[in-house]
Amino acid sequence: MNFRVVGANLVVSLKCFYRERTAMFFTTMFPILLILVFGAIFMDDDNLHYNLCLQDLDQTETSAEIAKSLASTGKFKIIPVDAGIEATQYVNDTKENLVVVIPKDYENLSAQYLLNGDLNAFATLRYVYDPSSSSVLEKMQLLNLVFATMNQELSAKPPFIRTAQESIHTRKYRFLKFFIPGIIAMAIMTESLFGTVQVNTELRQKGIIRKLSTTPITRTDWILSGILHQIILAVISTTLMLLVSYIVFDVQLSINAWLPLFIVLDVFTFVGIGMILTRLVREAQSASSAANAIMFPMMFLSGSFFPLEMMPDFLQKFAKVLPLYYLNEGLRAAMVFQDNGTALSNASTIGAVAAVVFILGITVTRWEEGK
Amino acid sequence: MTKEAEYAIEVESLTKRYGNDLLAVNGISFNVRKGEVFALLGPNGAGKTTTVEIIETIRRPTSGKVHLLGMDVTKEKRNIVPCIGVLPQGFSSFDRITVRETMLYYSRLFGGRNDDIDKLIALVNLEDKAKEQYATLSGGLKQRLGIAIALVNDPKVVFLDEPTTGLDPRARREVWDVLLGLKKEGKTVFLTTHYMEEAELLADTVAIILSGKIIAMGSPAELIESNADYLVLTLQSVDEKAFAVVGGLGFEPEQNNDKALQVRVEHMDDIRKILNAMNDANASFVSMDVRKPNLEQVFLKLTGEALHESAGGEKGAQ
Numbered sequence: 135m136n137f138r139v140v141g142a143n144l145v146v147s148l149k150c151f152y153r154e155r156t157a158m159f160f161t162t163m164f165p166i167l168l169i170l171v172f173g174a175i176f177m178d179d180d181n182l183h184y185n186l187c188l189q190d191l192d193q194t195e196t197s198a199e200i201a202k203s204l205a206s207t208g209k210f211k212i213i214p215v216d217a218g219i220e221a222t223q224y225v226n227d228t229k230e231n232l233v234v235v236i237p238k239d240y241e242n243l244s245a246q247y248l249l250n251g252d253l254n255a256f257a258t259l260r261y262v263y264d265p266s267s268s269s270v271l272e273k274m275q276l277l278n279l280v281f282a283t284m285n286q287e288l289s290a291k292p293p294f295i296r297t298a299q300e301s302i303h304t305r306k307y308r309f310l311k312f313f314i315p316g317i318i319a320m321a322i323m324t325e326s327l328f329g330t331v332q333v334n335t336e337l338r339q340k341g342i343i344r345k346l347s348t349t350p351i352t353r354t355d356w357i358l359s360g361i362l363h364q365i366i367l368a369v370i371s372t373t374l375m376l377l378v379s380y381i382v383f384d385v386q387l388s389i390n391a392w393l394p395l396f397i398v399l400d401v402f403t404f405v406g407i408g409m410i411l412t413r414l415v416r417e418a419q420s421a422s423s424a425a426n427a428i429m430f431p432m433m434f435l436s437g438s439f440f441p442l443e444m445m446p447d448f449l450q451k452f453a454k455v456l457p458l459y460y461l462n463e464g465l466r467a468a469m470v471f472q473d474n475g476t477a478l479s480n481a482s483t484i485g486a487v488a489a490v491v492f493i494l495g496i497t498v499t500r501w502e503e504g505k
Numbered sequence: 506m507t508k509e510a511e512y513a514i515e516v517e518s519l520t521k522r523y524g525n526d527l528l529a530v531n532g533i534s535f536n537v538r539k540g541e542v543f544a545l546l547g548p549n550g551a552g553k554t555t556t557v558e559i560i561e562t563i564r565r566p567t568s569g570k571v572h573l574l575g576m577d578v579t580k581e582k583r584n585i586v587p588c589i590g591v592l593p594q595g596f597s598s599f600d601r602i603t604v605r606e607t608m609l610y611y612s613r614l615f616g617g618r619n620d621d622i623d624k625l626i627a628l629v630n631l632e633d634k635a636k637e638q639y640a641t642l643s644g645g646l647k648q649r650l651g652i653a654i655a656l657v658n659d660p661k662v663v664f665l666d667e668p669t670t671g672l673d674p675r676a677r678r679e680v681w682d683v684l685l686g687l688k689k690e691g692k693t694v695f696l697t698t699h700y701m702e703e704a705e706l707l708a709d710t711v712a713i714i715l716s717g718k719i720i721a722m723g724s725p726a727e728l729i730e731s732n733a734d735y736l737v738l739t740l741q742s743v744d745e746k747a748f749a750v751v752g753g754l755g756f757e758p759e760q761n762n763d764k765a766l767q768v769r770v771e772h773m774d775d776i777r778k779i780l781n782a783m784n785d786a787n788a789s790f791v792s793m794d795v796r797k798p799n800l801e802q803v804f805l806k807l808t809g810e811a812l813h814e815s816a817g818g819e820k821g822a823q
Contacts, residue, residue, distance in 0.1 A: 138613060142610050142614060143610075143614075146599060146606070146610050150599055150602065341594070341595050341596065344563055345593050345596065345598075348591040349586060349611065349614040350614055350615060
């Protein structure tokens with residue numbers, strides 16, 4: 135192995151990548167865009183609040199307490215609706231999906247129940263809603279919970295059945311925390327696989343590999359510089375993704391020794407698969423199709439975007455034959471849950487896969503022409 | 506002088522077979538002397554590229570022996586590579602890398618020093634283009650860069666596989682100028698081409714290959730001398746009567762591209778006979794020219810094949 139040769143090759147491949155501006159933009163920006171889009175969608179997941187239109191027909195101090203109590207939960211932003219407006223018309227005319235109507239004699243009924251002890255007295259708050267809205271049922275369930283708590287408080291007895299939440303993980307995690315390690319693993323896979331397959335088939339097609347085979351560069355030098363190239367891109371791309379998710383969405387993931395290990399294993403696995411594909415596919419165009427055929431199932435079925443538990447049983451079993459699954463699980467164990475045991479078991483599995491495909495890739499990569 | 510010292514390349518009974526059907530090279534033997542320009546001349550698919558790629562260590566022969574500077578090409582690739590410079594057929598390089606960076610890259614692969622690069626860039630007249638990316642160069646400039654790269658390790662033997670295929674006449678001339686420069690420097694150059702003019706202009710020795718076999722070999726002058734048993738008489742600006750007059754003598758006159766009369770004759774006496782007949786018939790012409798056939802005519806005679814430049818290269822022999 136000649137480090138001067140490896141260095142020269144690395145410099146050329148990095149320059150080629152940097153100067154292909156469009157390709158560079160899409161390679162580095164695509165995962166960032168995914169993070170921004172999904173981040174925006176799930177940004178308020180932990181701090182969800184709804185607009186709540188409230189029409190107070192009673193207009194008394196007692197009825198006003200309801201608005202205050204609802205607002206104090208932090209789940210609702212109260213929008214008062216004029217008492218003179220027909221609630222059904224209001225829902226039809228505006229984009230709001232629900233109006234809660236407090237009845238006209240609310241204060242009287244309240245006095246009857248609380249002061250006179252008339253347990254037959256009750257007030258009915260009407261939910262006027264648009265059933266075509268997807269979030270309205272969730273909103274009404276939340277309201278029911280709030281009113282159930284208020285009823286229980288009015289009964290002046292402390293609740294008997296109480297609940298306590300205990301997460302199996304020491305820290306609470308947001309969806310974005312789950313999502314970002316998956317995107318890191320996916321982005322490295324894409325670049326390593328496509329980078330290897332496209333560059334090698336193109337250079338072979340253009341005859342550059344043939345020219346290189348008449349110079350002192352060896353197959354080992356060539357493969358090593360390709361691996362280093364992909365590792366550099368993976369580190370840059372991972373750093374960018376972590377920075378964007380931290381700066382824009384305040385996602386704090388644990389950066390530990392597992393991260394570089396999984397980056398390297400990711401690169402070796404998919405450069406190896408890329409080398410095997412390069413041998414099998416002669417044309418650059420078919421090579422991209424072949425890479426896509428491997429990449430897409432991997433992307434969607436190995437739990438990059440959403441937890442595997444959401445998928446049917448047979449797909450969950452299938453996911454376990456996909457190398458990306460172990461990278462996703464390993465990176466999450468390391469970066470989200472700091473679970474060294476799980477990280478180690480996933481690293482061992484993907485390490486074995488990486489070793490096999492990479493050695494196979496080296497074996498099938500041809501440097502000289504046919505014998 | 507020993508055999509090793511005299512010959513840069515020795516090829517003995519070289520055969521290359523692809524699969525069971527295609528016999529690309531069929532037991533050829535030849536030697537290339539040090540310091541000479543050797544041209545392997547043949548139509549597309551004749552086996553030129555296969556032969557040259559075996560000598561360059563890119564392909565392995567099916568049988569036969571090939572030695573380069575005394576080294577066996579199948580066993581000593583590592584020692585051979587630093588001694589050779591190769592311009593492969595259809596040379597291409599990294600699109601986004603500039604001329605100078607490309608030279609620097611190949612120079613580093615050979616462990617070379619940087620100051621040699623500018624001399625080579627000047628040799629192929631690419632100083633003005635040194636900072637331009639490969640993708641922006643014209644076909645002729647790309648080939649010139651390819652030649653400069655082939656020289657980056659100061660090789661003892663330079664291989665140029667169809668260096669001017671696909672170039673326009675002007676770009677072809679520019680490449681020839683560079684090759685004539687190499688010849689002056691005394692480099693051993695192994696050239697494959699299907700352009701007769703190129704071989705005639707540049708080569709000391711020409712080997713004509715057809716269907717994997719060498720059918721003739723020698724200097725261009727020798728090949729013409731030994732195969733040209735006729736003369737070509739050309740009469741410029743003849744009037745129409747001339748064709749009937751010459752035809753009447755039993756010859757087969759043809760009209761060439763310049764609308765001149767051209768006829769093959771065997772002896773100088775035949776020319777005298779034609780001129781006398783023209784004079785008797787009052788058939789006029791402005792000028793005349795008698796010459797021996799050129800390499801192309803010899804080639805056509807030897808192979809019976811018309812030469813056509815094909816854009817597709819010689820895929821059949823690869």
